[in-house]
Amino acid sequence: MPRALLIVDFQNDFAPGGALAVRGGDEIAAPIERLAEALDVVVATRDWHPPDHDSFAAQGGPWPVHCVRGTEGAEFHPAMRGIEIDAVVDVGRERDEEGYSGFENSDLAAILRDRDVDEVVVGGLATDYCVRASAIDACREGFQVTVVEDAIRAVEVNEGDSRRALADMRAAGARIADSRDLVADATSG
Numbered sequence: 001m002p003r004a005l006l007i008v009d010f011q012n013d014f015a016p017g018g019a020l021a022v023r024g025g026d027e028i029a030a031p032i033e034r035l036a037e038a039l040d041v042v043v044a045t046r047d048w049h050p051p052d053h054d055s056f057a058a059q060g061g062p063w064p065v066h067c068v069r070g071t072e073g074a075e076f077h078p079a080m081r082g083i084e085i086d087a088v089v090d091v092g093r094e095r096d097e098e099g100y101s102g103f104e105n106s107d108l109a110a111i112l113r114d115r116d117v118d119e120v121v122v123g124g125l126a127t128d129y130c131v132r133a134s135a136i137d138a139c140r141e142g143f144q145v146t147v148v149e150d151a152i153r154a155v156e157v158n159e160g161d162s163r164r165a166l167a168d169m170r171a172a173g174a175r176i177a178d179s180r181d182l183v184a185d186a187t188s189g
């Protein structure tokens with residue numbers, strides 16, 4: 001059965017130097033590239049906000065302005081250029097859509113089902129927000145879910161957020177794995 005790689009929000013604003021930089025965010029490039037080569041389907045989400053999104057500080061939200069649709073910060077990280085992406089899903093497009101989950105008001109579940117995907121392998125940014133929400137929703141949608149620990153990084157607003165997010169994803173039914181083991185499985189089977 002086809003396995004899909006879901007690359008969550010690997011965008012310039014979440015990489016070092018970006019508006020909402022995630023520490024080590026660019027270090028996921030190599031594992032993401034390895035996984036994209038090895039898996040059958042690649043779907044990427046983008047955080048894709050209007051300039052006055054409710055999550056921005058000026059609107060009373062928790063975040064600095066980030067991933068405004070059409071800006072360089074919202075572009076995929078340069079490491080994504082070498083990856084063949086089958087579908088792109090934009091979330092948080094409306095002012096009042098949180099958009100942490102790639103499944104929120106999107107076609108993501110249908111895109112995966114159309115391709116007969118049974119297992120969703122999740123990497124990207126950030127562990128404690130969009131990766132967490134997307135992995136938990138993928139479980140709820142009935143997919144087998146594997147979160148790749150070396151292909152994610154956390155914002156860690158509060159110490160322990162990353163660890164708690166991993167525990168939450170596990171509790172929802174996700175398995176936690178390492179990219180090298182997954183790639184070895186894919187090439188030996």
Ligand code: VGL
Pocket residue numbers: 008009047055063100125126127128129130131
């Ligand atoms: C994200 C905070 C705000 C994420 C998106 O991609 O994890 N985090 N918007």
Ligand code: ZN
Pocket residue numbers: 047049055066067092
């Ligand atoms: Zn956002």
